[in-house]
Amino acid sequence: MILALDPAGFLGELSVSFWIPTAVLTAALAIKLPSIIRMWRDPLLRAVGGLLLFACAVFVFAAPRTIRWTNRVTGVPNISAPWVYSLITALCASWLLLIIAWRNGRSDAAQTRRVTRWVVAVYAGVVVALWVLFALADVPVERTRDLDTYYANTPFMREEILLYLLAHTVACSITARLIWNWIRTDGLDAWLRWGLGLLGAGYATNLFFDAAKLTALVARWTGHDLDWLSTNLAPAGACVSATLVAVGFIVPHVGQYLHERWHVRLRHCGLAPLYQLMRTVTGEREPFAPHAPAELRLIRRETFIRDALLQLSRHLDEDLRARSYDSALALGFEPDRARALAAAVTLLDAAGGARPLRADGTGSPSGPDTAYLLQEIQAVSGALRHPDEITAVRARAAAPAESVPAHD
CATH class of the missing domain: 1.20.1070 (Rhopdopsin 7-helix transmembrane proteins)
Structure with a gap:
């Protein structure tokens, strides 16, 4: 110097x-x-x-x-x-x-x-x-x-x-x-x-x-x-x-x-699959601001996704989520990954309109559990990037109950 x-x-x-x-x-x-x-x-x-x-x-x-x-x-x-x-x-x-x-x-x-x-x-x-x-x-x-x-x-x-x-x-x-x-x-x-x-x-x-x-x-x-x-x-x-x-x-x-x-x-790009899914549910999109700071665009995307999840919560089948979680574990996935895949299967099922609207949230004895979805949107969005894994979990969850081993 x-x-x-x-x-x-x-x-x-x-x-x-x-x-x-x-x-x-x-x-x-x-x-x-x-x-x-x-x-x-x-x-x-x-x-x-x-x-x-x-x-x-x-x-x-x-x-x-x-x-x-x-x-x-x-x-x-x-x-x-x-x-x-x-x-x-x-x-x-x-x-x-x-x-x-x-x-x-x-x-x-x-x-x-x-x-x-x-x-x-x-x-x-x-x-x-x-x-x-x-x-x-x-x-x-x-x-x-x-x-x-x-x-x-x-x-x-x-x-x-x-x-x-x-x-x-x-x-x-x-x-x-x-x-x-x-x-x-x-x-x-x-x-x-x-x-x-x-x-x-x-x-x-x-x-x-x-x-x-x-x-x-x-x-x-x-x-x-x-x-x-x-x-x-x-x-x-x-x-x-x-x-x-x-x-x-x-x-x-x-x-x-x-x-x-x-x-x-x-993180913003990682939420793209879940964001696209929520767009099909709400028919809306997050505010478009290409010149906004990256932090602000991330916050807007996260807010949009969480609001849409709350709208979708009355459609969630908690029984399907539990079966999907057990199936994912049986397929050899780690518990965290299994929870994300189970949530993805449940969201796709609800977003597809296959189940009737439950206005009172009676899909399970305790009602739909949205806490995990709202907190782990990155993990769930990541799971949506692997449709082959979701297909495998969904197929096993749809099998007769006796063929899916129970997990504590």
Whole structure:
């Protein structure tokens, strides 16, 4: 997720690879923003918001055009260096603050505040040191792609580069380790586990960025030239890391949302057989609203079906239901499936008009039992999707009583 000054130039030239992580980070921030605004007092949400905001800022201000613009406006060559490094350091601090709020925010408030203050103080000190070192360094030649290696042997600038890389490596290592330990704990939601896995992979990829940068610096110190590690390879790791981290924040929310929407649509479609049957009974149909939310259409379908079942209840033959249930059990169906098939047989019998209307509900000594039908419409509708099973149960239920074994 991190970009130094020279990687920004590389990514700026390759606009696609630069803007992909920027776009994903912005999307993640947009998804989280309503919750952050609504529950601003929640330290966890503030930490997430700060992380995504700083991540976006790093990519924006590390772009080569932005670097040149900043240097030109201020009139100070390479002043973008301490500015971008400061954003990187703030981003590192936000990683740690997020983990602190995520893991301990609700368990030990006093300890959380102490650790939070310590992290803020340390990384604020790093930011101050970055600006002091830049003021002491002599860096007159503007570099938009290879500043780290170009000034690797320059007094004070060398220390500044090492300082921001050290702060980044420490924060990334701690964050990645805590996240991977957390993934192994029990009781995590599947979507959260996937999101944490992507976050862990993203932070681990950042270590690849650090390794490439530090290797290029050491090569410069020893008189060798491995600048391509810093200029070309490290930025690629930064792009992958930024994308993984951003998607890691998106997955739990978008995944859960899509899962819920898909579940609602499946339930709506699952009621289609029973809905079609009830339409033949009432001669009506549910209100047609193609642009209504999926939840509302599901509620309308469920309401329509239950109202129709109540109208049909006086036609239900409870004796036929009992015989069908025993027959389904005898055919080897599980009790829950047997009840659904028995209800389907009874509904088809009543809807077919084969039995006379019972205005007083005297189809059985206790009257028709609609409680199961009203509660388990999904199961009954599912049974209606298997006419061969219904036919088998109906045929066995219609056989002479002595041929159907009784069940308690």
